[in-house]
Amino acid sequence: AQSVTQLDSHVSVSEGTPVLLRCNYSSSYSPSLFWYVQHPNKGLQLLLKYTSAATLVKGINGFEAEFKKSETSFHLTKPSAHMSDAAEYFCVVSDRNQLTFGKGTKLSVIP
Amino acid sequence: ETGVTQTPRHLVMGMTNKKSLKCEQHLGHNAMYWYKQSAKKPLELMFVYSLEERVENNSVPSRFSPECPNSSHLFLHLHTLQPEDSALYLCASSQDRDTYTYEQYFGPGTRLTVT
Numbered sequence: 001a002q003s004v005t006q007l008d009s010h011v012s013v014s015e016g017t018p019v020l021l022r023c024n025y026s027s028s029y030s031p032s033l034f035w036y037v038q039h040p041n042k043g044l045q046l047l048l049k050y051t052s053a054a055t056l057v058k059g060i061n062g063f064e065a066e067f068k069k070s071e072t073s074f075h076l077t078k079p080s081a082h083m084s085d086a087a088e089y090f091c092v093v094s095d096r097n098q099l100t101f102g103k104g105t106k107l108s109v110i111p
Numbered sequence: 112e113t114g115v116t117q118t119p120r121h122l123v124m125g126m127t128n129k130k131s132l133k134c135e136q137h138l139g140h141n142a143m144y145w146y147k148q149s150a151k152k153p154l155e156l157m158f159v160y161s162l163e164e165r166v167e168n169n170s171v172p173s174r175f176s177p178e179c180p181n182s183s184h185l186f187l188h189l190h191t192l193q194p195e196d197s198a199l200y201l202c203a204s205s206q207d208r209d210t211y212t213y214e215q216y217f218g219p220g221t222r223l224t225v226t
Binding site: 004031032034036041042043044045046049051090094095096097098099100101102103104 | 115117151152153154156167201203208209210211212214215216217218219220222
């Protein structure tokens with residue numbers, strides 16, 4: 001069985017400050033992990049994925065995430081928030097046959 | 112995102128109506144999915160098709176009926192829905208059924224309201 005916990009339902013940051021969106025997972029296998037972003041009235045867009053290669057994964061739009069097996073975490077970060085980053089972010093774990101989605105973290109960016 | 116299209120984008124239907132949602136992928140993928148996204152809940156996988164064959168049905172009520180006529184098209188036929196079925200319905204596709212290796216690409220969704 002696998003599960004995903006996104007620790008914050010809502011995060012608010014000022015423009016130009018760092019972003020940290022937290023995700024913890026559990027899995028019976030060595031999982032692959034994804035972060036997706038969903039802007040209002042849009043579908044989900046893949047930001048980045050981890051599949052047992054480098055533990056620090058770089059994605060689109062300046063986002064990156066670090067896989068920490070000992071902490072079962074896959075937190076998403078960005079050094080400097082932009083207004084266009086305001087959206088909902090989903091952490092996702094896969095065990096080969098099915099994706100399990102977190103409940104999402106809504107990111108607000110204050111000008 | 113533009114690789115997967117969905118129509119209509121918005122749909123309002125009464126509980127006695129019959130309607131269909133359409134999804135088309137232009138990516139040459141072999142697997143397609145229907146998800147339901149409700150407020151405050153994680154995405155729920157409804158159906159999975161691989162090479163036009165249904166491989167998974169996650170205990171979805173029979174008032175939802177999927178159809179996959181070819182690897183590029185996926186439909187969700189709706190009839191006698193309930194108000195709690197109001198949600199965003201997302202279609203996705205991936206190169207292969209193996210979700211460990213292949214990421215899924217999502218369409219923009221159909222916002223369904225059942226009155």
